[in-house]
Amino acid sequence: MNPVMENILSRRSIRRFLDKPVEKEKLDEILTAALWAPSGMNRQxxxxxxxxxxxxxxxxxETIAKVLGRENYDFYNAAALVIPSNDRESRWGKEDNACAMENIFLAARSLGVGSVWLNQLQEISDNGEIRAILTEFGIPAQHVVYGMAALGYAAPGEGEKIPPRKGILKIVE
Ligand SMILES: Cc1cc2nc3c(=O)[nH]c(=O)nc-3n(C[C@H](O)[C@H](O)[C@H](O)COP(=O)(O)O)c2cc1C
Known part of the structure; x- marks a missing residue:
């Protein structure tokens, strides 16, 4: 199997991370992969x-947990978080960010870094306490957040369970 296919098929969502940081060089590469995702009309x-x-x-x-009334919410102890945001008026912002998310996951996988989608900001990026944190991180007020990517090194055994695929594949000739 070619290495790109191998990377796609072997990527798994990782939900238990080691207390080990992700190297800056790897994070730079992962962010570069995000930037090179396709976007509708190349609006970026x-x-x-x-x-x-x-x-x-x-x-x-902790703020997300408080706002959502969730217990034990901790980004799975991820060492890094990538927050893709997009202009709230952007026509395909959600699709563009989803493409970037998959690039992030695949780039991370290729570098030996585990990842998982975190969906909790979809409805709450304009909540006052959440927005204050996004602003502190330098995210424009005009931007909303759909999914975020938790990154880190997988704890032993994590990612070995393979969720079966059940979508229908067809080729019409
Ligand atoms: C739109 C979307 C939202 C998701 N939200 C979460 C989430 O909030 N927390 C989580 O642990 N996994 C989340 N996932 C990961 C899925 O649960 C995971 O991709 C799926 O179970 C298949 O497993 P795999 O990624 O290991 O192949 C999300 C994935 C997508 C595409």
């Missing part, structure tokens, strides 16, 4: 913000 109305500061991550996930 997005921004990619990475956060690695443990204290800031903790404040962020």
């Amino acid at each position: 109305t997005w921004q990619f913000t990475a956060v690695t500061n443990r204290g800031k991550l903790k404040t962020f996930y």
